[in-house]
Amino acid sequence: xxxxxxxxxxxxxxxxxxxxxxxxxxxxxxxxxxxxxxxxxxxxxxxxxxxxxxxxxxxxxxxxxxxxxxxxxxxxxxxxxxxxxxxxxxxxxxxxxxxxxxxxxxxxxxxxxxxxxxxxxxxxxxxxxxxxxxxxxxxxxxxxxxxxxxxxxxxxxxxxxxxxxxxxxxxxxxxxxxxxxxxxxxxxxxxxxxxxxxxxxxxxxxxxxxxxxxxxxxxxxxxxxxxxxxxxxxxxxxxxxxxxxxxxxxxxxxxxxxxxxxxxxxxxxxxxxxxxxxxxxxxxxxxxxxxxxxxxxxxxxxxxxxxxxxxxxxxxxxxxxxxxxxxxxxxxxxxxxxxxxxxxxxxxxxxxxxxxxxxxxxxxxxxxxxxxxxxxxxxxxxxxxxxxxxxxxxxxxxxxxxxxxxxxxxxxxxxxxxxxxxxxxxxxxxxxxxxxxxxxxxxxxxxxxxxxxxxxxxxxxxxxxxxxxxxxxxxxxxxxxxxxxxxxxxxxxxxxxxxxxxxxxxxxxxxxxxxxxxxxxxxxxxxxxxxxxxxxxxxxxxxxxxxxxxxxxxxxx
Numbered sequence: 364x365x366x367x368x369x370x371x372x373x374x375x376x377x378x379x380x381x382x383x384x385x386x387x388x389x390x391x392x393x394x395x396x397x398x399x400x401x402x403x404x405x406x407x408x409x410x411x412x413x414x415x416x417x418x419x420x421x422x423x424x425x426x427x428x429x430x431x432x433x434x435x436x437x438x439x440x441x442x443x444x445x446x447x448x449x450x451x452x453x454x455x456x457x458x459x460x461x462x463x464x465x466x467x468x469x470x471x472x473x474x475x476x477x478x479x480x481x482x483x484x485x486x487x488x489x490x491x492x493x494x495x496x497x498x499x500x501x502x503x504x505x506x507x508x509x510x511x512x513x514x515x516x517x518x519x520x521x522x523x524x525x526x527x528x529x530x531x532x533x534x535x536x537x538x539x540x541x542x543x544x545x546x547x548x549x550x551x552x553x554x555x556x557x558x559x560x561x562x563x564x565x566x567x568x569x570x571x572x573x574x575x576x577x578x579x580x581x582x583x584x585x586x587x588x589x590x591x592x593x594x595x596x597x598x599x600x601x602x603x604x605x606x607x608x609x610x611x612x613x614x615x616x617x618x619x620x621x622x623x624x625x626x627x628x629x630x631x632x633x634x635x636x637x638x639x640x641x642x643x644x645x646x647x648x649x650x651x652x653x654x655x656x657x658x659x660x661x662x663x664x665x666x667x668x669x670x671x672x673x674x675x676x677x678x679x680x681x682x683x684x685x686x687x688x689x690x691x692x693x694x695x696x697x698x699x700x701x702x703x704x705x706x707x708x709x710x711x712x713x714x715x716x717x718x719x720x721x722x723x724x725x726x727x728x729x730x731x732x733x734x735x736x737x738x739x740x741x742x743x744x745x746x747x748x749x750x751x752x753x754x755x756x757x758x759x760x761x762x763x764x765x766x767x768x769x770x771x772x773x774x775x776x777x778x779x780x781x782x783x784x785x786x787x788x789x790x791x792x793x794x795x796x797x798x799x800x801x802x803x804x805x806x807x808x809x810x811x812x813x814x815x816x817x818x819x820x821x822x823x824x825x826x827x828x829x830x831x832x833x834x835x836x837x838x839x840x841x842x843x844x845x846x847x848x849x850x851x852x853x854x855x856x857x858x859x860x861x862x863x864x865x866x867x868x869x870x871x872x873x874x875x876x877x878x879x880x881x882x883x884x885x886x887x888x889x890x891x892x893x894x895x896x897x898x899x900x901x902x903x904x905x906x907x908x909x910x911x912x913x914x915x916x917x918x919x920x
Contacts, residue, residue, distance in 0.1 A: 370439055376802050393414075393417055410591055435480060441490055464687035472683065486676075489676055493677075502521040545659045626712060638698055690779070705774075722801065766792075818840050828882065831893060881914065886910050886912070900914050
């Protein structure tokens with residue numbers, strides 16, 4: 364069932380700048396260079412991320428080739444594993460129905476579903492953190508006799524959970540340790556400093572968790588010197604203390620993102636905060652862990668300066684759990700569905716349906732948008748893209764309206780099991796339809812003209828660059844070959860967290876230096892004057908907001 368949701372159409376849309384293409388390019392360069400120890404992008408050391416996710420993508424590229432499907436396939440696999448895992452854990456906690464509710468709440472929410480069809484790091488990062496924390500919780504339950512029957516292999520849970528946490532660090536960095544550490548500390552404080560695990564057990568858990576990242580950093584340092592490891596450590600600190608790539612936002616940003624992005628599970632999860640009559644100590648403990656994890660991630664990434672949507676994606680697990688718990692209680696008539704829940708569900712769902720219904724209509728009449736975008740030359744030019752919006756594109760919005768209507772019909776008749784089943788299944792199918800009808804069209808406005816240009820240059824002995832905006836698309840879709848000035852020699856000379864830039868990637872040299880082959884430059888129309896004022900740069904085409912230019916090497920002689 365998961366493969367039917369996640370695999371069809373996985374590679375029919377180009378990867379999106381920045382993250383998807385950035386990560387896929389790193390993996391492509393791993394395959395191209397045959398260097399799986401150090402992370403490179405644009406054939407320069409990239410210290411922002413550890414290598415585990417790129418190993419998964421590189422393995423996928425060995426199987427399927429260097430393409431969009433291969434870049435996204437690891438997350439589709441992660442989606443399958445995650446949903447089966449949630450079902451099995453839910454079945455252990457409360458039985459088959461609760462397992463289905465937990466898995467359904469996860470896959471039937473907007474952003475969790477979307478991420479399993481993407482090529483970004485976070486699904487694996489979140490899964491490993493969840494496994495790491497779950498292993499520690501299962502160990503403590505066995506130790507404190509909070510399980511109904513024997514839970515065999517308690518030390519396996521501790522060691523396995525710790526190893527999973529270490530893999531999370533190897534996926535994205537030490538923020539995994541921060542999330543789990545803060546969650547454990549808050550739980551310990553709320554439990555009035557009762558030792559749910561002993562100090563030696565906690566130390567053992569931490570030491571095992573450090574094994575995977577320290578092995579990688581140790582091998583990297585031994586092979587190439589301390590430069591890369593030092594830059595990696597500095598970057599992880601900077602990430603939590605300064606806005607990243609301009610993504611700053613208001614303090615309640617992540618709350619809004621989760622309320623809308625985890626629809627409809629987020630509305631049910633809010634109800635879980637008012638639950639009463641939790642049956643046993645294990646249920647109360649699981650509820651407490653879920654609430655603490657949600658609060659820790661939400662507060663942590665509201666405090667840090669960077670405001671990026673997927674920073675709070677670890678909240679998807681506790682939100683889905685709390686939604687399943689609220690649904691379970693409502694089905695068993697131990698809690699009641701509240702009027703405010705219907706209001707919020709209809710408000711968020713209605714807004715989503717309205718956007719989906721309005722988008723095709725507005726897109727067929729771009730003249731309606733031109734007055735609103737009069738001051739944005741690039742956005743105005745994007746509207747010139749020749750994108751056909753058939754009336755079939757109204758289907759996702761209509762389907763969501765139908766899903767909400769069916770839910771309320773079953774809810775009003777007291778058939779809550781059928782109501783929640785159809786709500787989550789309908790929301791998952793809504794996401795599938797929305798991605799099928801909208802994403803390729805949206806990509807046609809935002810970047811396709813530029814990517815088509817890069818693909819036409821593949822295999823030519825030229826330089827390709829962007830001017831006035833940051834992108835990784837020209838590197839990946841041009842399939843940039845190994846530069847002549849590239850070296851895999853150890854790099855230890857770090858100046859302000861920057862390794863020495865290759866001349867072949869230096870914009871100043873490509874635009875003003877004595878080049879040895881032609882340079883193709885892509886910029887946006889609102890940056891055109893800056894580029895065309897450079898001598899020897901000539902315009903060769905423009906399309907949908909992008910300007911395509913060339914600087915010929917022949918003019919150098």
